[in-house]
Amino acid sequence: MFNGNGKTNRSTPRHAASRRSALKLGGLAIAGTALGAGLPALAEATDGADYTVRQSYDTIVVGAGLAGLIAARELRAKGRRVLVLEARDRIGGRTWTDTFNDYQIERGGAWVDPKQPHIWREISRYGLKIVADAGPERVLMPTTSGFAEYDPVTAYTRQGELFTPFFEGSQEYFPKPYAPFTREDLITPLDRLSLRDRLDQLAYAPEDEIRMTSTTGLYGAPTSRGSLLELAQWWALSGWNYEGFAGINTYRMEQGTAALANAILADGKPDLKLKSPVASVTQQNGQVKVVTRAGAAYWAAEVVMAVPVNVWKKITFSPVLPQAYRDATTQGYGVPRQKKVWLDLATPTDRFIAEAPEGHPFVIMGRMNENAPVVAFTIDTTLNLASHAAVEAAVRKILPSATLRSYTVCDWQADEFSLGGPAYRQPNQLTKLHRAINQPFGKVKFCGDDIALGWAGYMDGAIESGLRVAGSPTLSPSPAIAPSTRGLAVPNADPKIYRSMVGL
Numbered sequence: 001m002f003n004g005n006g007k008t009n010r011s012t013p014r015h016a017a018s019r020r021s022a023l024k025l026g027g028l029a030i031a032g033t034a035l036g037a038g039l040p041a042l043a044e045a046t047d048g049a050d051y052t053v054r055q056s057y058d059t060i061v062v063g064a065g066l067a068g069l070i071a072a073r074e075l076r077a078k079g080r081r082v083l084v085l086e087a088r089d090r091i092g093g094r095t096w097t098d099t100f101n102d103y104q105i106e107r108g109g110a111w112v113d114p115k116q117p118h119i120w121r122e123i124s125r126y127g128l129k130i131v132a133d134a135g136p137e138r139v140l141m142p143t144t145s146g147f148a149e150y151d152p153v154t155a156y157t158r159q160g161e162l163f164t165p166f167f168e169g170s171q172e173y174f175p176k177p178y179a180p181f182t183r184e185d186l187i188t189p190l191d192r193l194s195l196r197d198r199l200d201q202l203a204y205a206p207e208d209e210i211r212m213t214s215t216t217g218l219y220g221a222p223t224s225r226g227s228l229l230e231l232a233q234w235w236a237l238s239g240w241n242y243e244g245f246a247g248i249n250t251y252r253m254e255q256g257t258a259a260l261a262n263a264i265l266a267d268g269k270p271d272l273k274l275k276s277p278v279a280s281v282t283q284q285n286g287q288v289k290v291v292t293r294a295g296a297a298y299w300a301a302e303v304v305m306a307v308p309v310n311v312w313k314k315i316t317f318s319p320v321l322p323q324a325y326r327d328a329t330t331q332g333y334g335v336p337r338q339k340k341v342w343l344d345l346a347t348p349t350d351r352f353i354a355e356a357p358e359g360h361p362f363v364i365m366g367r368m369n370e371n372a373p374v375v376a377f378t379i380d381t382t383l384n385l386a387s388h389a390a391v392e393a394a395v396r397k398i399l400p401s402a403t404l405r406s407y408t409v410c411d412w413q414a415d416e417f418s419l420g421g422p423a424y425r426q427p428n429q430l431t432k433l434h435r436a437i438n439q440p441f442g443k444v445k446f447c448g449d450d451i452a453l454g455w456a457g458y459m460d461g462a463i464e465s466g467l468r469v470a471g472s473p474t475l476s477p478s479p480a481i482a483p484s485t486r487g488l489a490v491p492n493a494d495p496k497i498y499r500s501m502v503g504l
Contacts, residue, residue, distance in 0.1 A: 057083045060290050060300040061270070062278050065093020066459055067447045068306030069261060070122075070466030073268030075304075078470075082270040083298060085290065087277035087307075087417045091265060094308070094418055094449075095459065097256030100342045100408050103373055104256055107340060107410040109422075109449075109459045111249035115238060116460035117475035118467065119260075126263040129254040133368035140354035140398060142210045147354070147398060160242035162208055166198060167235040174236035178454040178476035180229075181435060187229060191431045195231065196224040210357045217358025219424050221337045221379040227425045230456065237455060257459070277417065280316040281305070283442045302443045304469055309333040309437070309450045310419035317444070324436035325446075331429065333450040334420020337381055340410045343374040343395065346403040354398045361394035385409050423450035423457035438468075445469045 059075050061068045064086035072082045090096070094108040112119045112130070123130065139155035140147045173186035180187065193201075195216040199209055213223060220226025238244035253259055265272070276296065281303055282289045288303045305312070312321065312329035320326075343365070353366035361383045365376035376395075384390040392404040412418040425434070438451050447469040452461025454476065467474050 055298055057081045057271075057298065057300040059083075059302050059304060060085060060288070060298055061304045061306055062281075062290065063087075063093060063306035063448070064091040064261075064265075064272065064274075065306060065448070066095060066261060066264070066462040067449060067466040067469075068093070068304065069264040069268065070463050071304050071306060071447055071470045072270040073264050074467060074470035074472040076268045076270055082268070083300070084270045084272045085276045085278055085292065085298070086272065086274050089275050091272075091274075092258065092261045093306075093462075094412060094422070095257035095261060096410075097258035100373055101344055101406065105342050105373065105375075105408075106252070106257060108412065109257060110252050112251050112253065112459065113248045115244060115248065116455055116458060118455075118463040119458075119460040121475065122260060122264070122463060123253060126260065126267075128259055128263070130251050131254045132251050134351060134370065135368060136353045136366060137351045140352065142214070142355060142357045142360075144207050144210060147356075152353075156242075156246060159211065159246070162204070162212060163235075163242050163245070165202060166212070167232050167240070170232045170236050171240050174233055176476070177233055177236035178474075180233060180430065180453060184431070188431050190232075191227065191229055191428050193228040194224050194427050195220045195226045195228055196222075197427075198228045199223065211355070213358035214355040214360075214363045217379060218338065218363050218377055219335060221335050221421075221424075223358055225426055226335075227427050227429065229430050230425045234455070278307075278315055280318065281444060282318040283444065284318075286443075288443050302445065305444060305446045306448055306466065306469075308418055308420060308423075308448060311417060314416070314419075317441075319442075321441060322436070324433050325441065328429070328433045328437050331426060331433075332420055333423050333425065333429070334412065334418065335379075335422050335424045336413055336420055337379045338413070338421040339378050339385065340421075341376045341378060341385065341391070341407055342409075343376055343391075343407045344405040345374050345395070345399075346405050347401055348399060356398055361397060365395070365398065385411075423448075423452075423461070425456070 058080040059072075059082045061072045061075075061082060061084045064084050068084060068086075069091065072084050075082050092108075096107040098105055098107050112123065114120050136152050139150045139152050141150060141155055142148075173183050173190060174180060176182045199212060199216065204212065215231075216223040216226065219231060234248070235245050238248055273292075273296075276292045276294070278290055279293045280289075280291045282291075287299050287301065289297060289299050290303060291297045305315075307315075309328050310332050312325060321329075341362075345367075351367050351369065353368075354362075354364070356363050358379075361380045362376045362378050365374055367374045378385075378394075380394075383394055388404065388407075391407055392402065395402045395404060412421045434451065437446060438453070440446075447462075447465040449455075449457055449459065449462035449465065452458075452465045453468075454464050455461040464474050
C-alpha cells in the first residue's frame, strides 16, 4: 500500500513545520524517498519555461532519482541537450516525501548528515533548512527472556561496546573509505564474509548477539545474506567509531527530500518525460536508441542509466550487457524483504526506540517526536501487512499495551521500478562486481546509490555517483571532519541517543 494520492506536493503538511521529525531510524540504506505522489513535469510546476521534448539529444538519462537528476543538472551545465525518462508519475526514485494522516513522512530515504559531503553540499547550495529529532525518552532492547527498558545513554553505551570489536581492523582495510579498493589485498579475503560469519567469529554471548541482530538482520535480510564490508565501510565513513556510526541518521530536510529533488530539477531544466518506463537500450552506428514501453523512441550520443541495479534485468540491452552487469542485476543489490511501515498508535504516546532480534515481526520501531507516527521496519515475509489485526499483534510482541489506529506500508521490493529496498551488497560483490559495473559499457554509463563508491545505499551515494558519471568533481574528506555547515541552520542534537537503522 503506497497511499499515493496522485497529487503534487505543493504545500507542507500541517504538522511538518511544528515538529522536528527525522527519525534516527533509517540508515537505507536504501538510499531514497521521492517527491510527494505524482509530480507533474517541471514545466507545470516552476517557471513556465518551454520543455518541449525532441527526439534527438546529447544525453538521455534513464531515471529521475537523485542520481539521475544530479547527472542531468551537471550535463546541462556543460551545455548538453538532456532528456530524462522517468518510469513513475513523480521524480525522486527511492526518495518519496508523502503524507500519512496529514503528517509528512518519507517512504524511502530520509536522513542526512554533515559527514555525508555530497548531500550536505546540495542542501547548502539550495538553502534548505535542516531539522533534527527530539530523540527517544526510553529504549527497549531484546534479552534472552524478553525486552528490557533502558535510558538511551545506558542502552547505546552498551551498543557501542558491542559494535566496536565487530569492525576491528577497518581503519587498516578501509583507510580511505571513499576509495574502497585502496587496500584490495586486505578487503579481498574479507569480502567473502557475511554479517553472520562475523558474528560467529566473535562468538558473542547470547544476550549480546541478540542485541546485534536487529541491525545485521535488517541489512542482511537475513544476516547470512549481507556483506560485512558494506556495514564496515559505513563505519569507516562515519569516522571509525560508534558515536559517528550511531549518529548518522539524525538530521533531515524540513520540507522533505522532495524539496531537494525539485530544486535540482529546476536548476538543471532538462527535458523530462514522466510515466515513460524504458523497454530497450540499443547501441548502433555511434548512437544509442532508447525505446519506452509505449513505443516512443529517442536517440542520443550517450545514455546514463540511473535506475537501481535490480531493474537492469527488466530492460533489453543490445548488445547484451557484460557478465558482471548481468550477475549484479540477477543476484540483486537492494535489500530484499525489507518493508517500511508507518504506524498511528493511540498508545503508547511517548518517544521511544524498540529493537528486536532477527526473526521478530518488527526488528526496529520508534517514535522520536511528539504526536508523530511510529516508523517500523520488518523483514518478516510471514507478517500479513494487509491485516490490521496481524500488524497490531506484531507491534504488541514488543509493546504489549499498544493500540493501533491505522498504518501505511512501503514495499520497495514489490515496486517494479525498484525491485528491492535500500542498496546493500552481498558477500563478494564489492571485489568481484562493484568496480566493473561502475565502468561505462560503450556509450552507456551507469549511476545510482547502489553503485556509489562511498555512501552506497544513502542519498549521498546517489549524488556522488551522479556527479561522477557526469564528469563533475566529487568530495572525499576525512570522515572524521565534517564539511562546512556555513549557511545551514543545524539544530542541536546529541547523536549518542540515536541509533543507526536503515539506509532508506
